[in-house]
Amino acid sequence: MCFKKGIKLKMELLEGKEVAQNLQKNFIERIEKIKKEKNIIPKLAVLGISGDKASEIYIKKIEKNCIKYGIEFILKMASTQEEFKENFEQIKKDRTVTSIMFQEPLPKNIANLINEIPAKQDVEGIGIQNMGKLMLDKKDALIPCTSRAVIETIDFYNIDVAGKEVVIVGRSNIVGKPLIPQLLKKNATVTICHSKTKNLAKILKQADIVIMAIGKAKFLKADMIKDNSILIDVGINYEEGKIVGDIDFEDVKQKVKAITPVPGGIGKVTNAVLISNIISSCECN
Numbered sequence: 001m002c003f004k005k006g007i008k009l010k011m012e013l014l015e016g017k018e019v020a021q022n023l024q025k026n027f028i029e030r031i032e033k034i035k036k037e038k039n040i041i042p043k044l045a046v047l048g049i050s051g052d053k054a055s056e057i058y059i060k061k062i063e064k065n066c067i068k069y070g071i072e073f074i075l076k077m078a079s080t081q082e083e084f085k086e087n088f089e090q091i092k093k094d095r096t097v098t099s100i101m102f103q104e105p106l107p108k109n110i111a112n113l114i115n116e117i118p119a120k121q122d123v124e125g126i127g128i129q130n131m132g133k134l135m136l137d138k139k140d141a142l143i144p145c146t147s148r149a150v151i152e153t154i155d156f157y158n159i160d161v162a163g164k165e166v167v168i169v170g171r172s173n174i175v176g177k178p179l180i181p182q183l184l185k186k187n188a189t190v191t192i193c194h195s196k197t198k199n200l201a202k203i204l205k206q207a208d209i210v211i212m213a214i215g216k217a218k219f220l221k222a223d224m225i226k227d228n229s230i231l232i233d234v235g236i237n238y239e240e241g242k243i244v245g246d247i248d249f250e251d252v253k254q255k256v257k258a259i260t261p262v263p264g265g266i267g268k269v270t271n272a273v274l275i276s277n278i279i280s281s282c283e284c285n
Helices: 016-024 027-038 053-068 081-093 108-116 128-135 145-156 176-185 200-205 266-283
Strands: 002-004 007-009 043-049 072-078 099-102 165-169 189-193 209-212 230-233 237-239 242-244
Touching: 016 145, 016 266, 027 266, 043 053, 043 081, 053 072, 053 266, 072 081, 081 108, 099 108, 099 266, 128 176, 145 176, 145 230, 145 266, 165 176, 165 200, 176 189, 189 200
Parallel strands: 043 072, 043 099, 165 189, 165 209, 209 230
Antiparallel strands: 002 007, 237 242
C-alpha cells in the first residue's frame, strides 16, 4: 500500500503470468488448425555463436516451450562467423523450417543478416520488412516480441494510454523503436529518451507511464518519477547473483499506481509472444 495526501492507494502489481496464460490459451487450437488445414508443422530454427552462457539458458527455455506446444526445434550453434553463415544458408534452403531466430549476442556484420530472413519467417520481427510493416500498420507484420509483450500487458490490465504522456527510456530495435508506432496507434503521446537525452529527470517527472529498457540495474529511482505513475520494466540485469530490473522496485513501490515486477513481468509475456509469432508465421503461409 502507498499513501498520497492522506489518501490510501493500492499499488497494482502487473504480473506477467496471467498475461502469458491469456495468450497461451489458444496455442494448441491454432497449431492443430495449421496442421489440419495447411499440412504444416511449425518448426523453429535458432542460430547463434557459442560462448554466451546466458544465451544458452534462454535457448533451453525456448526449446522447452516449443516442445510443450508441439513445435519442432532446431538449434545450430557455430564456433566461428563463417560457420554461422554456412548454417544460415542451410536453414534458408530447408523448406520445413517455418521460423528463424538469431540468438544474440552476435557480431554486427553477422546480426545484419537478419534482413535476409524472409518476412514470414522472421519470428522476432526485427528485420527491415517487418519493421516497415509495423510502421505502416500492416496486419501481417510480425511484431518484435518484447515490444509486443509490453502492449499485451497494457491491454490485459486495461491501461488506457490515450492522451497520456508515455516516456520510453531506451531506443533499441527490439523495444524502444517498435513501441513508438504501437503506442501511437493507441493515441498515446510518446517521448523516447536515450543516452544523449538532456534533462532526463525533468522528462520522466512529466510521464504518466514510464517504460524502462536500458539494461542498467535499478536505474530509475522514486525521485525521478511523479506520484501515481505506471512503470513498466523491461530490463533484465544481474546484481549480486539476483535478477533485477532497470527500476529500483523497493525505492519506487510506495509512489506508483502500478508496476511490472522483475522477474515475473514482461519476460514471461515475451516468451509467450515468441510462441505466438511462431504460430502466426505459419498462419501467414
